[in-house]
Amino acid sequence: GAVVSQHPSWVICKSGTSVKIECRSLDFQATTMFWYRQFPKQSLMLMATSNEGSKATYEQGVEKDKFLINHASLTLSTLTVTSAHPEDSSFYICSARDRRIRPEDEQFFGPGTRLTVL
Amino acid sequence: LAKTTQPISMDSYEGQEVNITCSHNNIATNDYITWYQQFPSQGPRFIIQGYKTKVTNEVASLFIPADRKSSTLSLPRVSLSDTAVYYCLEDNNDMRFGAGTRLTVKP
Numbered sequence: 001g002a003v004v005s006q007h008p009s010w011v012i013c014k015s016g017t018s019v020k021i022e023c024r025s026l027d028f029q030a031t032t033m034f035w036y037r038q039f040p041k042q043s044l045m046l047m048a049t050s051n052e053g054s055k056a057t058y059e060q061g062v063e064k065d066k067f068l069i070n071h072a073s074l075t076l077s078t079l080t081v082t083s084a085h086p087e088d089s090s091f092y093i094c095s096a097r098d099r100r101i102r103p104e105d106e107q108f109f110g111p112g113t114r115l116t117v118l
Numbered sequence: 119l120a121k122t123t124q125p126i127s128m129d130s131y132e133g134q135e136v137n138i139t140c141s142h143n144n145i146a147t148n149d150y151i152t153w154y155q156q157f158p159s160q161g162p163r164f165i166i167q168g169y170k171t172k173v174t175n176e177v178a179s180l181f182i183p184a185d186r187k188s189s190t191l192s193l194p195r196v197s198l199s200d201t202a203v204y205y206c207l208e209d210n211n212d213m214r215f216g217a218g219t220r221l222t223v224k225p
Binding site for chain 1: 164217
């Protein structure tokens with residue numbers, strides 16, 4: 001199956017700093033990427049959907065100025081958590097898919113990034 | 119809000135067959151049904167996908183009735199390593215996950 005990587009796999013930062021998380025599709029071109037956040041013992045919560053070359057669509061309640069998403073190429077999307085606070089500590093997961101050929105192609109998930117804000 | 123409903127948790131024993139049912143009463147005509155497995159601190163992993171009737175691969179089977187308002191993931195002869203959370207998704211344009219089913223396999 002297709003491979004999606006995330007970097008870093010974990011990060012610890014001080015409150016008030018910004019953190020950038022990268023999501024890459026390694027062996028396919030991702031026309032659409034999704035960003036999720038997951039708190040312990042909870043399900044994945046969709047934060048935003050991004051299509052290559054266009055602005056991300058954010059879910060209700062997700063601050064677009066705080067969670068900056070850039071999908072500048074078909075293989076890379078970045079999530080920047082600006083002015084991070086302890087409540088932003090979570091497990092961030094990206095996924096990617098390419099449905100230009102097969103409309104039913106599933107999304108492939110990255111391994112996740114554990115963010116801890118002190 | 120997610121459009122799918124699943125049991126919150128299930129227990130099973132090694133070697134048993136496990137069936138997890140998902141309700142998706144308002145599934146759209148162009149939606150496929152996809153099941154994912156997630157272990158702690160990992161991203162979800164694709165298990166199986168279907169549109170209608172039955173689909174089988176090397177790890178699971180997926181049963182979808184004619185009305186497509188539900189689907190059942192069948193895991194044959196589970197092992198301890200199948201302990202995980204399982205999610206069903208109407209996998210088209212809406213990528214919101216439901217609560218998932220936490221499966222615990224006991225020895």
